[in-house]
Amino acid sequence: MAFTKTLNYDDKVTDQLSKNFTDIISGVGEEVSREGLLKTPERAAKAMQFLTQGYEQDAEAILRSAMFAEDYSEMVIVKDIELYSLCEHHLLPFFGKAHVAYIPDGYIVGLSKIPRVIDVYARRFQVQERLTDQILQAIQTTLNPLGVAVVIEARHMCMMMRGVQKQNSATTTSAFTGAFKAERTRNEFLKLITGDLG
């Protein structure tokens, strides 16, 4: 499974996507043989494969690969994790940050696995709500903790560059399981993710 910043590109997929991007370039009236655009279909094909590599990856397997038995049952929060995704309606980026918390029940997980799981689901065509829920469910299903909380704050290029063209709007989505359904626990989490670490 590719976790590196580069990807082993599939030649057949690259060829097919390159043809598609050639059509897009000529479709908007550009000259595909213009020097600056000669390699663009192939570059765009590779960029698109990179941005959708999450389809090939298994979030639950990633979590299971670093679960450790530990007698700790306080809230664990990983906050301000940057994320980049593509909206499934316009294939334009949305980006922002995610905050994830869980309360262990016998098992903790390697901290880096949480951002990895976010990338697995973010690197697909998405809506922010489903992305939020998929991260939540993957952690709940594998670790079976006392509760999971996920908050995502993001800006959607499809609302900024086109459409309503609102530059400052941000969308917040949240999802909770178990202990986080209780107001006190949820509020503690929300306070900790908005608070200053000092």
Ligand SMILES: Nc1nc2c(ncn2[C@@H]2O[C@H](COP(=O)(O)OP(=O)(O)OP(=O)(O)O)[C@@H](O)[C@H]2O)c(=O)[nH]1
């Ligand atoms: N709920 C949700 N909506 C999204 C997300 N990303 C993009 N959208 C919205 O998806 C909707 C698609 O609506 P349509 O009316 O079919 O598309 P459109 O004509 O391009 O709409 P406008 O963006 O309003 O111009 C738009 O309102 C987008 O803002 C997301 O992650 N979650």
Ligand SMILES: [Zn+2]
């Ligand atoms: Zn969109």
